[in-house]
Amino acid sequence: MDLQNIRSQFPILQREINGKPLVYLDNAATSQKPLSVIEVESNYYKELNANVHRGIHTLSQLATEEMENARRKLQKFINAAHDYEVIFTKGTTESINLITYALSNSGTVSEGDEIIITHLEHHSNIVPWQMLCKRTGAKLKVIPIDEEGVLNLDFLRENLSDRTKIVSFNYVSNALGIVNPVQEMISIIRQNSEAWIVVDGAQAVPHFKVDVQALDCDFFAFSGHKMYAPTGTGVLYGKEKILESLEPFHGGGEMIATCSFEKTTYAALPFKFEAGTPNIAGNIALGAAVDFIEGIGHEILQQHENKLLSYAQEKLLAIDNLRIYGENAHRTGVVSFNLQNVGISSDVGMILDKLGIAVRTGHHCTQPIMEYFNIAGTVRASFAVYNTLEEVDILAEGIKKAQRMLS
CATH class of the missing domain: 3.40.640.10 (Type I PLP-dependent aspartate aminotransferase-like (Major domain))
Incomplete structure (x- = not known):
């Protein structure tokens, strides 16, 4: 898969947020649109x-x-x-x-x-x-x-x-x-x-x-x-x-x-x-x-997104006091997590936004799930075909910065 070619088809990925290159990780809420669409x-x-x-x-x-x-x-x-x-x-x-x-x-x-x-x-x-x-x-x-x-x-x-x-x-x-x-x-x-x-x-x-x-x-x-x-x-x-x-x-x-x-x-x-x-x-x-x-192919798309998810889980679990919900379950496209005893999910999300990283925070229209885990919400990073391993690295560093700021 030619990832740079795919990314070039999404005009919005060229913009900056708060002076930083956009890292869009809110695809479970809505994906970005290619020029062809x-x-x-x-x-x-x-x-x-x-x-x-x-x-x-x-x-x-x-x-x-x-x-x-x-x-x-x-x-x-x-x-x-x-x-x-x-x-x-x-x-x-x-x-x-x-x-x-x-x-x-x-x-x-x-x-x-x-x-x-x-x-x-x-x-x-x-x-x-x-x-x-x-x-x-x-x-x-x-x-x-x-x-x-x-x-x-x-x-x-x-x-x-x-x-x-x-x-x-x-x-x-x-x-x-x-x-x-x-x-x-x-x-x-x-x-x-x-x-x-x-x-x-x-x-x-x-x-x-x-x-x-x-x-x-x-x-x-x-x-x-x-x-x-x-x-x-x-x-x-x-x-x-x-x-x-x-x-x-x-x-x-x-x-x-x-x-x-x-x-x-x-x-x-x-x-x-x-x-x-x-x-x-x-x-x-x-x-x-x-x-x-x-045009990309389901198998190639799925392999890429599974690689992103696996890499994200590895990078995030290396962060102290971070919990991934459903960590050991069969998952696709989403890593949903919280920093334990550090602020709330929206606090983390706002700091990430200042770094140009778009994630979703809150209950994700699934309040019964949040009640089961006795939490108000989670930080959710969700992936699409245009996301990169480098963006996962940026996310991990952003979470560490949020942790330091909120501790």
């Missing part, structure tokens, strides 16, 4: 700007083809069986909310039913299920973790029943970087329940290849902005048969087959779940982000 989005407005699926004029036809071409790229990217199983959304959060409200509208979940999630979830995979339980009278169960952040799969086995309607979990923890044993979890669920399986793949797709058919999940959600695409873009994958059985989340233009004051019928997939004018430019640019990732 930026230019595709810009060119839509320069050359194609028209609404999709609704016009017979040339610009509308061209815009429609570009967006549907992006959908086909995404189909192949996650190996969905059909392109119409790929629904464009604003991101993972909207994708999960789409599922929960579709379940409500369809009467699929009712009082006494059970939904299982895990202790490792982002708020976006907790709150929508709590809201669904409140609407329907269903009960929420939570798979616990151990002190390394590893899930207790015996709890999953013991709590699956005829009442279990949904099991929803992330592929990779955004707070700790832990890669969950998703294939094993799905196997357990299939053997013991008829529950539908929802996978939050937001932190997975930027780091390694995902095959939804091999996983045999029923839904898979992810965001574009974590995989080098624009903000406000994302995907909900769903199996055709299940999507056909659900009522829509949003109503309005584009998602109808026929509409009268007496009755409305819904459009075929995927448009049934895509009411209103979509983020056309963003969706097309999401397809360009797929091209960028596949």
Whole structure:
């Protein structure tokens, strides 16, 4: 991999922060964007700007083809069986909310039913299920973790029943970087329940290849902005048969087959779940982000990021009184840590920012994880394909400086 060539494709990496070269290590929050993605989005407005699926004029036809071409790229990217199983959304959060409200509208979940999630979830995979339980009278169960952040799969086995309607979990923890044993979890669920399986793949797709058919999940959600695409873009994958059985989340233009004051019928997939004018430019640019990732290759990308993580763990553990959460768990892309008895995570983050180092601090929208470890938050450094070993060295030296200043 030509790392300098890759870095040269990201204009923002050339800037300085507080007089220091930018060291961007907040990729789990959002990744930076390569020129190829930026230019595709810009060119839509320069050359194609028209609404999709609704016009017979040339610009509308061209815009429609570009967006549907992006959908086909995404189909192949996650190996969905059909392109119409790929629904464009604003991101993972909207994708999960789409599922929960579709379940409500369809009467699929009712009082006494059970939904299982895990202790490792982002708020976006907790709150929508709590809201669904409140609407329907269903009960929420939570798979616990151990002190390394590893899930207790015996709890999953013991709590699956005829009442279990949904099991929803992330592929990779955004707070700790832990890669969950998703294939094993799905196997357990299939053997013991008829529950539908929802996978939050937001932190997975930027780091390694995902095959939804091999996983045999029923839904898979992810965001574009974590995989080098624009903000406000994302995907909900769903199996055709299940999507056909659900009522829509949003109503309005584009998602109808026929509409009268007496009755409305819904459009075929995927448009049934895509009411209103979509983020056309963003969706097309999401397809360009797929091209960028596949141009590098998943295996090469993963090898580079694993090398960064291993090196970061080695450098950080050499610092006195530094704790890495989930240190011994299988992880990708993230090192989440605190300096023991030295300030709080935000103090460390502000000092690092003065040195041009961008990390994330706080609870990372995973307050239950922080409560488990009895902490307010962590400092999280998260990696992307453009990060370097030298940047890890700069991070380590910055942490040492923060430690000296806060002691």
